[in-house]
Amino acid sequence: xxxxxxxxxxxxxxxxxxxxxxxxxxxxxxxxxxxxxxxxxxxxxxxxxxxxxxxxxxxxxxxxxxxxxxxxxxxxxxxxxxxxxxxxxxxxxxxxxxxxxxxxxxxxxxxxxxxxxxxxxxxxxxxxxxxxxxxxxxxxxxxxxxxxxxxxxxxxxxxxxxxxxxxxxxxxxxxxxxxxxxxxxxxxxxxxxxxxxxxxxxxxxxxxxxxxxxxxxxxxxxxxxxxxxxxxxxxxxxxxxxxxxxxxxxxxxxxxxxxxxxxxxxxxxxxxxxxxxxxxxxxxxxxxxxxxxxxxxxxxxxxxxxxxxxxxxxxxxxxxxxxxxxxxxxxxxxxxxxxxxxxxxxxxxxxxxxxxxxxxxxxxxxxxxxxxxxxxxxxxxxxxxxxxxxxxxxxxxxxxxxxxxxxxxxxxxxxxxxxxxxxxxxxxxxxxxxxxxxxxxxxxxxxxxxxxxxxxxxxxxxxxxxxxxxxxxxxxxxxxxxxxxxxxxx
Numbered sequence: 001x002x003x004x005x006x007x008x009x010x011x012x013x014x015x016x017x018x019x020x021x022x023x024x025x026x027x028x029x030x031x032x033x034x035x036x037x038x039x040x041x042x043x044x045x046x047x048x049x050x051x052x053x054x055x056x057x058x059x060x061x062x063x064x065x066x067x068x069x070x071x072x073x074x075x076x077x078x079x080x081x082x083x084x085x086x087x088x089x090x091x092x093x094x095x096x097x098x099x100x101x102x103x104x105x106x107x108x109x110x111x112x113x114x115x116x117x118x119x120x121x122x123x124x125x126x127x128x129x130x131x132x133x134x135x136x137x138x139x140x141x142x143x144x145x146x147x148x149x150x151x152x153x154x155x156x157x158x159x160x161x162x163x164x165x166x167x168x169x170x171x172x173x174x175x176x177x178x179x180x181x182x183x184x185x186x187x188x189x190x191x192x193x194x195x196x197x198x199x200x201x202x203x204x205x206x207x208x209x210x211x212x213x214x215x216x217x218x219x220x221x222x223x224x225x226x227x228x229x230x231x232x233x234x235x236x237x238x239x240x241x242x243x244x245x246x247x248x249x250x251x252x253x254x255x256x257x258x259x260x261x262x263x264x265x266x267x268x269x270x271x272x273x274x275x276x277x278x279x280x281x282x283x284x285x286x287x288x289x290x291x292x293x294x295x296x297x298x299x300x301x302x303x304x305x306x307x308x309x310x311x312x313x314x315x316x317x318x319x320x321x322x323x324x325x326x327x328x329x330x331x332x333x334x335x336x337x338x339x340x341x342x343x344x345x346x347x348x349x350x351x352x353x354x355x356x357x358x359x360x361x362x363x364x365x366x367x368x369x370x371x372x373x374x375x376x377x378x379x380x381x382x383x384x385x386x387x388x389x390x391x392x393x394x395x396x397x398x399x400x401x402x403x404x405x406x407x408x409x410x411x412x413x414x415x416x417x418x419x420x421x422x423x424x425x426x427x428x429x430x431x432x433x434x435x436x437x438x439x440x441x442x443x444x445x446x447x448x449x450x451x452x453x454x455x456x457x458x459x460x461x462x463x464x465x466x467x468x469x470x471x472x473x474x475x476x477x478x479x480x481x482x483x484x485x486x487x488x489x490x
Contacts, residue, residue: 021176022169029165036161040154044129045122051081052120052133052145059089059135063097063143071098083153085128088146097143111144127151190224201231208235285314335375335461342415343370345383346404353391362394365403370415374482378458385451386417386478393476394421412481420475432468
């Protein structure tokens, strides 16, 4: 590709020089031809005029004395003029008095009209020229001289000039071609070098190369210097970018090692919670149960209440440990994506909740289907936490309403769980999704503050978002989205 372009540049420069030289020579030849035609015709007219004047002077007496033979002898002197094809002397009324023709050719002597004050007139035709001159004697018209000149000589001149011009033009073009081949290097070679360097830079992404500068300091040298300066700046920016990239990779590598270490520590902590903490907690719970069952009759009312508080706190601690372990497993478990029906999950969970409290009056609404793409086990946990949350915070209402559904917002599917329960102040909505953060007391609504944090983590791992809208005693709406597979956290 570059070779073809290089050849094209050199060829264009050569053709430009040759065409310019050829056009200049051609215009010069055309101007020369035009000038030669004008001067030739002017010279022919002057010659014919002189001959007509001489013949007219010698023919006055012959016309006055009516001597056609003498007039013919006067015209016979035109044999020495090779360009005169025919001639004649005519009377004032246009009759032929004497005539001359070269080679015995018949020529009709037809005098074009002359003005009253016009002594002479001439006309150029395609193959000949005609000149007519009045013959005057003492100011009185006594006749006319008619001369007809052949123009074949001018055609021969044109052919000779055309041949000479063609030879001169050919020699000049060859000379221009030779000169162009020597001078084009000063223009073509820097452009070719510039194009070749640009190709190498584009192909190899090597910004260290430079275009060699010549000794001449012209516009091309300025272009080459500007191109080299551009390469120099790109090289500096590329080096800075590469350095930043290396530093970023190093930071990412370090951060990855830190995350791996943190995950390992989290797993170790989960193991410690599962084995080291649960053992003493189970012992505490077991001994408090034995103490309550076997020695409760020896305790007064305050002792029994304190013992019951110990057992309740131990059971709550056990539930808290279970929630922490579940949150840890959700954070580190692998996501297996598939198509799931969230509406089916919602109906099944609500049926379980209704069986636990058959006396409650709760209207539940859900669409026939609500398809999503994600991990079925984790999405079931999301639905379970949101619906149990709605079930819990509508428990103080005699007649409650819980709704699950989906809608399209800004081109994406948004799932929601809506209730008409106690609600909360919307300014505290962000606190809900933090672990152990609660907006109600445990005496009013039991719980550990882990459920919504678990929901948020699962949704984020699916590449989505979760948010809440609520008002005090007007219910709450929890909405979430699920991103595409490439946006999910592995």
